[in-house]
Amino acid sequence: MNTTDAPVRPEPAVAKTLSAQPYMWPYHGCLDPARTALVACVDRKWRAPVPDSDERDSRLGQIAGAVRASGGFVVALTATTGPPVGRRPALRVFQETALPDTVLAVLDPDAALEAGATNGFYSSRLDDVLRANGRTDIIVAGWGLEGPVHSTLRAANDRGYECLLVADASTPLDPDLVFGSCEMVRFSGGIFGAFAGTADVVAAFGGDPATT
Amino acid sequence: MTVDTVAADRRVDAKPYAWPYDGSLVPERTALICIDWQVDFCGPGGYVDRMGYDLSLTRAGLEPTARVLAAFRSWGGKVIHTREGHRPDLSDCPPNKLWRSKQIGAGIGDPGPAGRILVRGEPGWEIVPEVAPVEGELIVDKPGKGAFYATDLDLLLRLGGVTHIVFTGITTDVCVHTTMRDANDRGYECLLLTDCTGATDPGNYAAALKMVTMQGGVFGAIAPSSALLEVIAVPASSVTL
Numbered sequence: 492m493n494t495t496d497a498p499v500r501p502e503p504a505v506a507k508t509l510s511a512q513p514y515m516w517p518y519h520g521c522l523d524p525a526r527t528a529l530v531a532c533v534d535r536k537w538r539a540p541v542p543d544s545d546e547r548d549s550r551l552g553q554i555a556g557a558v559r560a561s562g563g564f565v566v567a568l569t570a571t572t573g574p575p576v577g578r579r580p581a582l583r584v585f586q587e588t589a590l591p592d593t594v595l596a597v598l599d600p601d602a603a604l605e606a607g608a609t610n611g612f613y614s615s616r617l618d619d620v621l622r623a624n625g626r627t628d629i630i631v632a633g634w635g636l637e638g639p640v641h642s643t644l645r646a647a648n649d650r651g652y653e654c655l656l657v658a659d660a661s662t663p664l665d666p667d668l669v670f671g672s673c674e675m676v677r678f679s680g681g682i683f684g685a686f687a688g689t690a691d692v693v694a695a696f697g698g699d700p701a702t703t
Numbered sequence: 704m705t706v707d708t709v710a711a712d713r714r715v716d717a718k719p720y721a722w723p724y725d726g727s728l729v730p731e732r733t734a735l736i737c738i739d740w741q742v743d744f745c746g747p748g749g750y751v752d753r754m755g756y757d758l759s760l761t762r763a764g765l766e767p768t769a770r771v772l773a774a775f776r777s778w779g780g781k782v783i784h785t786r787e788g789h790r791p792d793l794s795d796c797p798p799n800k801l802w803r804s805k806q807i808g809a810g811i812g813d814p815g816p817a818g819r820i821l822v823r824g825e826p827g828w829e830i831v832p833e834v835a836p837v838e839g840e841l842i843v844d845k846p847g848k849g850a851f852y853a854t855d856l857d858l859l860l861r862l863g864g865v866t867h868i869v870f871t872g873i874t875t876d877v878c879v880h881t882t883m884r885d886a887n888d889r890g891y892e893c894l895l896l897t898d899c900t901g902a903t904d905p906g907n908y909a910a911a912l913k914m915v916t917m918q919g920g921v922f923g924a925i926a927p928s929s930a931l932l933e934v935i936a937v938p939a940s941s942v943t944l
Contacts (some may be wrong), residue, residue, distance in 0.1 A: 518803065607888070609888050609921075636918060645848060648800075665913070671911070682848070
């Protein structure tokens, strides 16, 4: 994870860091779209029907737009269906709506990848795709805050990626676990990285924070 | 297992379902994985102590884990211990992990009362005596939080014929959760013992347990160690091998 040779970016103006907890992200102090990727977890099984899920989807789209407009990379991540055959009953599959296609259209991903399980690095090309495209700093958000989002964040962190969780652009299965999902990142000086709100992310990448 | 095996239906009174799902709890296919019971996480002068967290929270599970270890060894299940730590030159430590640890005053590799923090071979890296490995038990050294990444754990489990895993260890929301998630992803049937684990924060401990039980047991199940002991203490006379 080389911290040097960060190119000077043209418009939109990108900040050096973005406001996050427990530290200004990324840790190396050189936010650079050319080395940043949004990993959007968009597996339908995990899109729980919480009351504000539409707003959360909208924020995910805003981050994708800001990241892409500044030169960043967007990955849409899904997973193969269900647990292994013969195991306990499969997860309840949340009702499919027209939303997924809409969301994917908004994301307009540079790569659409399928993982073998909840952790997006398991049985997928995610690590290869991120490396091949020079992406060292990863923003993780999407459906299943406590599921694919957290599992993928944890796996990315172990692999040395500098990670940012955006909880308000993620859909929880249980709204009571949003706080804990962020606290788990914050403890021990940012044990899995940092977390931030969508408005701060969009603003840092030169987007208009007023739209969030 | 062979087709003519007649195994009693054995399940632990767990949440959100009686574990394991298949009622097939036998020592030949079950591992007890004890995560990171190291001085660095629950001993004086180690990494967690240096960060200023309350050691009683991460030490709370030691006594129940020692009881489970004794029962599990008698039962005949496979015991595996993990340790988090880095090479002395820190060449396997991601620079952001190093930076964060220094920011909070517990720099990886820095000298302390228990030796260099989170470095292999140092006193702080050792497993505490209460739950120390005995001769013949496997130990997996890992550079990260998850015990499957950059280790031979999956190979050891496969070659050992393990399909079911019982977890103890610290900390609940970090290394235990990451490893349990990844074990579940690989198809292992997982149980976390609630009194044999602890976190640096009670809220994170509670949230981590609740996450396991979402959606009918998205990552497996949870139970107090007493519920497991009730089952594995029963003589396995009904199992024909």
